[in-house]
Amino acid sequence: MSIxxxxxxxIRAVEVTDExxxxxxxxxxxxxxxxxxxxxLSNATPAQRQHFEIIGTGQxxxxxxxxxxxxxxxxxxxxxxPPPKQKALAK
Numbered sequence: 001m002s003i004x005x006x007x008x009x010x011i012r013a014v015e016v017t018d019e020x021x022x023x024x025x026x027x028x029x030x031x032x033x034x035x036x037x038x039x040x041l042s043n044a045t046p047a048q049r050q051h052f053e054i055i056g057t058g059q060x061x062x063x064x065x066x067x068x069x070x071x072x073x074x075x076x077x078x079x080x081x082p083p084p085k086q087k088a089l090a091k
Contacts, residue, residue: 009072010058016041016049023075026058031072037080040068 010026021041022032036042041049041063048065055062060071068081 008059009076011054011061011072012058014052014054014061016052018046021061021070021075023061023072025072031075033070033075033078033080038068038070039081039083040066044068 009029011023012026013024015022016035019035020032021035021037022030024030035049044063044066048063051065052061052063054060055069058072060069060074062069070081073079
């Protein structure tokens with residue numbers, strides 16, 4: 001008999017505070033990253049921060065109002081959202 005188990009982390013619940021994004025995972029772990037980890041969430045209104053959905057079967061979180069996605073794997077491996085590239089000023 002073999003049992004198939006997924007090693008992929010799955011998000012079951014999310015809380016967004018003024019300082020943290022906190023995700024409860026299906027395996028019982030809780031992971032948090034600073035809100036500043038996402039420049040889009042840092043610049044969002046409190047209402048926009050609270051309007052999110054868990055996507056897939058828990059692979060990530062999506063904020064439709066600001067088009068931001070953060071994956072469970074990204075939170076666990078420490079991969080923050082890159083800031084927008086600044087255009088070079090013409091001389």
